Amino acid sequence: MSASPDGASGLATLALEAAEAVRSRLGDLRPAVGLVLGSGLGSLGDEFEDEVRIPYDEIPHWPPVGVVGHSGTLVAGLLEGVPAVALKGRAHLYEGHSARLATLPIRVLGALGIRALFVSNAAGAVNRGFKAGDLMLISDHLNLMGQNPLTGPVVEGDERFPDMSVAYDARLRAVVRDTALAEGIPLQEGVYAGLLGPSYETPAEISMLERLGADAVGMSTVPEVIVARAMGIRCFGVSCLTNLAAGISAEVLSHLEVMETTERVGGRFRLLVRSVLGRIESEP
Ligand code: HPA
Secondary structure, three states, X not given: OOOOOOXXXXXXXHHXXXXXXXXXXXXXXXXXXXXXXXXXXXXXXXXXXXXXXXXXXXXXXXXXXXXXXXXXXXXXXXXXXXXEEEEEOOOXXXXXXXXXXXXXXXXXXXXXXXXXXXXXXXXXXXXXXXXXXXXXXXXXXXXXXXXXXXXXXXXXXXXXXXXXOOOEOHHHHHHHHHHHHXXXXXXXXXXXXXXXXOOOOOHHHHHHHHHHOOOEEEOOOHHHHHXXXXXXXXXXXXXXXXXXXXXXXXXXXXXXXXXXXHXXXXXXXXXXXXXXXXXXXXXX
């Protein structure tokens, strides 16, 4: 019988088998940093040196990704001299994957030995002081997805009750802030609310999120950070605010607008992330 992601040893086995398949193609490379590249932000994965590209469908057990703008490739190599592995495209819970399976890629990155995880996403701006096109350093999150990827039997090596009081590492966040300042890249900072989707929010929901302390809203990232924290991996991340959230502007939301904005600010995003990696070489 093949292993199932629902069981504890099953999920660990699937992750190890997937990691082994990846490792066998990486040669001497030992990635220290993992990057999850969100909607429209994947082109950073085309800037690696000595790159190895592995389409997701060549990795056993990998959850399929099915959104326009996600190409579904693992890219490993050197970025600013740092051995790194990037995920171009991610599985979302709204595609119907269980949170345990959707976060298998994070377990694979952990098994490959990453010590820090950078997460990125496209998100709607909830904070009225923010604009479409702003980049936002994630200071914390609200898990409003109705699911937690750690439910079920505890996976070997995980904390059962991981501390989330500093889910987004304070030192790595400081590096991102310092880097943005040094590069002259405007950077907001705030709380990311993760909702299940796939429908965008109603204005009433955005008004609720505002009161709950959210600065941005999206449909990803939260499960990945929860799993990474359970594995003891330090996390940090940036949201690309692609639109004002529902009701904050009179405009109708569309995935096309999301993709157009990431295209417009992608250069700034890539410069920030590359420059941060150059600075954390000695950190993780
Ligand atoms: N809401 C949820 N997810 C999103 C949004 C939004 O406004 N923009 C980009 N991803």
